[in-house]
Amino acid sequence: MTDRPDPADIAHRIDQRRRQLGLSEGMLAHRAAMSPAYLRQLLCSGPEFDPPGFVRVTAVLGMTWPELLSGRRPDAPPGQTDAEPRAGLRRLTEPQCWELLGTRGIGRIGLPGSSSPLVLPVNYVVDARTIAYRTAPGGAAAPDEGTPVSFEVDHIDEHRRQGWSVLVLGEAHHVDTPEEERHLSALPGAAPWAGGPRPLWVRVRPAGVTGRRVQAG
Structure with a gap:
């Protein structure tokens, strides 16, 4: 039985990637189609609280789902984190x-x-x-x-x-x-x-x- 990902670790990876991209918390929330308060609730609660919300956050940050959960894809070589296609966001009218x-x-x-x-x-x-x-x-x-x-x-x-x-x-x-x-x-x-x-x-x-x-x- 695998351990559940620690929400604090996931929040740290998201924060690191957000800062890398030069995004404020408000910018990340807006691009992921949620309010800043809701984004903070996601980060405190972890992916089980709202998986689709985390999918949108990873898409904005250019991350994959395994990268979000563990830092890299489980079957990828050490140091490789982009072994699967990344998701993108398109704004709807x-x-x-x-x-x-x-x-x-x-x-x-x-x-x-x-x-x-x-x-x-x-x-x-x-x-x-x-x-x-x-x-x-x-x-x-x-x-x-x-x-x-x-x-x-x-x-x-x-x-x-x-x-x-x-x-x-x-x-x-x-x-x-x-x-x-x-x-x-x-x-x-x-x-x-x-x-x-x-x-x-x-x-x-x-x-x-x-x-x-x-x-x-």
Whole structure:
């Protein structure tokens, strides 16, 4: 049974490579389509927390997955770290981002926390260039009105080292009219994971939408 990689070692390799390339933490986070706070959460938690997020980080840094985990590919000769094709990132346009968001149904809502962001999976619908999801009032995924949030959706094939990621930054607003609730409930994929008899609909109104496509180089 192999030991799990130490998140501190991985964070150190990422930091070293970032400095080599002359990238600030903010620049790395932006190019990997995530917020700086979310990047710090990744580095503290390790790859098991969000493997697609780490795939995007390695693509930005020009690293391979084995390089990230152990410093070099296990079957490569000593000192050789580029024995497999590297991945590259291509920026997506905003229309492409919305098109991809509409193909999925599960994403991650990022909420402010006391010491680090709280990231929770939710099922969602796209409605008029907004993201909406249903949850239990007062629950962990129910932010206060006007809370700044992030919403991320990924589709990554780690074996082929390709896929895409879309990040939405904006504010959360409560849906409080019966007409809006009926409209959202009628959309395909709107069946909630949680919510109870009177669920809360949360609508994320974007301030910015960015996306990246990961492709093996």
